[in-house]
Amino acid sequence: MITEIGTVFHDKLEGREVTIRGWVYRHRTSGNMVFAVIRDPTGLIQATVKKDRVSEKDWKDANDAYVESSLTVTGVVKKDERAPGGYEIQATGFSLVSRGEPFPISKDLSDEFLLDIRHLWVRSRKMTAIMKARHHIVNYLREFFDREHFYEIAPPIITKSGCEGGSTLFEMDYFGDTAYLTQSSQMYAEVFIFSLGRVFVFAPSFRAEKSRTIRHLAEYWHLEPEMAYYDHEMNLKLQEDMCQYVIENMLKNHSGLLEACGRDPLDLEKVKTPFPRMEYKDAVDRVNELGGKMEHGEDFGADEEALLTKELDRPLFVHKYPKGIKAFYMKEDPKNPDLVLNDDLLAPRGHGEIIGGSERIWDYDELVSRMKEQNLNLSDYQWYIDLRKYGSVPHSGYGLGIERFVKWILNLDHIRDTIPFPRTITRCYP
Numbered sequence: 001m002i003t004e005i006g007t008v009f010h011d012k013l014e015g016r017e018v019t020i021r022g023w024v025y026r027h028r029t030s031g032n033m034v035f036a037v038i039r040d041p042t043g044l045i046q047a048t049v050k051k052d053r054v055s056e057k058d059w060k061d062a063n064d065a066y067v068e069s070s071l072t073v074t075g076v077v078k079k080d081e082r083a084p085g086g087y088e089i090q091a092t093g094f095s096l097v098s099r100g101e102p103f104p105i106s107k108d109l110s111d112e113f114l115l116d117i118r119h120l121w122v123r124s125r126k127m128t129a130i131m132k133a134r135h136h137i138v139n140y141l142r143e144f145f146d147r148e149h150f151y152e153i154a155p156p157i158i159t160k161s162g163c164e165g166g167s168t169l170f171e172m173d174y175f176g177d178t179a180y181l182t183q184s185s186q187m188y189a190e191v192f193i194f195s196l197g198r199v200f201v202f203a204p205s206f207r208a209e210k211s212r213t214i215r216h217l218a219e220y221w222h223l224e225p226e227m228a229y230y231d232h233e234m235n236l237k238l239q240e241d242m243c244q245y246v247i248e249n250m251l252k253n254h255s256g257l258l259e260a261c262g263r264d265p266l267d268l269e270k271v272k273t274p275f276p277r278m279e280y281k282d283a284v285d286r287v288n289e290l291g292g293k294m295e296h297g298e299d300f301g302a303d304e305e306a307l308l309t310k311e312l313d314r315p316l317f318v319h320k321y322p323k324g325i326k327a328f329y330m331k332e333d334p335k336n337p338d339l340v341l342n343d344d345l346l347a348p349r350g351h352g353e354i355i356g357g358s359e360r361i362w363d364y365d366e367l368v369s370r371m372k373e374q375n376l377n378l379s380d381y382q383w384y385i386d387l388r389k390y391g392s393v394p395h396s397g398y399g400l401g402i403e404r405f406v407k408w409i410l411n412l413d414h415i416r417d418t419i420p421f422p423r424t425i426t427r428c429y430p
């Protein structure tokens with residue numbers, strides 16, 4: 001029977017013989033002893049191999065092992081203060097499954113090199129912790145929407161028109177015609193509020209982002225809820241509740257993992273709803289007060305968002321932007337026809353935008369006239385306009401970038417480590 005390393009620490013296995021299956025994490029020889037730290041998906045443990053306690057073949061295997069050689073170790077669990085984690089395995093058997101070759105990663109390698117050998121670097125402690133944390137974050141998101149009675153919809157990835165604007169579309173040949181990789185599934189999600197009420201899409205979005213930033217990827221995972229009969233206020237509340245649900249559960253069930261990723265759980269505990277709100281015009285003034293330089297009518301860039309959120313311990317809603325700088329489907333603010341009922345949710349400590357949302361235009365004439373104002377080609381969006389002809393209802397929705405969310409929750413410096421194989425302007429290998 002194989003024992004997982006994690007259970008050696010949890011269950012009282014001291015004095016018992018176990019067999020573990022893993023990879024060499026660290027390796028050192030000293031006279032008639034070999035010290036090998038072994039890792040498996042559940043943890044690390046040190047194995048000590050003494051020459052006179054194992055067979056000749058096993059002694060050779062123990063000496064020959066490289067970092068990342070795969071192996072099976074059998075031995076007795078002993079308490080040992082000096083060993084990492086307080087326990088070690090005194091080996092009675094040590095057998096390489098595959099010795100392999102010397103591992104190409106050692107300390108102090110450049111970021112670029114680590115990205116070139118991403119397929120190996122993802123085995124590192126940090127990347128392993130991040131991938132586990134991402135898994136839990138995504139699970140809690142799904143769980144949240146399931147509890148709120150949302151249905152998940154599978155959207156198309158190949159589409160005919162963009163929703164974000166032409167400049168960031170990836171174009172492809174579609175049997176002699178032109179098609180694009182989707183930038184957002186929002187419009188397809190809207191289709192389903194008429195039959196399912198509350199829905200969400202969780203799928204990749206593609207954006208040919210021309211600049212190199214610490215928060216843009218060319219391919220990212222996009223969670224897009226869309227809700228019938230939700231107004232602006234309800235939309236914001238849902239965004240808060242969603243963040244709160246994930247954070248509470250991560251803190252309750254995975255605080256060790258948060259720490260392993262470099263996130264201080266105490267700082268995350270300060271994230272409590274309701275989140276503060278600022279109207280766009282006040283946020284622009286605030287940026288200027290804080291030493292930024294920004295005109296009314298401009299959108300916030302990373303620097304401005306960092307200024308707004310650096311000192312905050314919880315996210316900030318910036319809402320009610322000028323109509324002219326926002327997407328055509330956003331509903332006008334009934335109190336001010338120059339503004340729309342949208343919001344960006346900015347994560348604290350300088351992380352910046354994680355969500356963009358809005359109440360949608362649901363009236364046929366209003367949508368068509370806005371599209372004309374913005375010089376859009378109506379025929380490109382005919383099916384979307386059509387939705388307003390047959391039993392239209394008020395509705396709202398938003399888009400959360402999963403990698404931005406993970407970056408914030410784990411407090412990472414760069415978005416690239418939140419996804420196994422980041423796609424950027426300079427990289428789509430491995």
Ligand code: ATP
Nearest residue numbers: 207209215216217220353354355356399400401404
């Ligand atoms: P930004 O101004 O940062 O480029 P955006 O206004 O283009 O963002 P939206 O179109 O509103 O973003 O998309 C919704 C969400 O998708 C964003 O709030 C963000 O979390 C995420 N997102 C957008 N573009 C990217 C990207 N290139 N890489 C990763 N996540 C992204």
Ligand code: MG
Nearest residue numbers: 164168207209
């Ligand atoms: Mg953008």
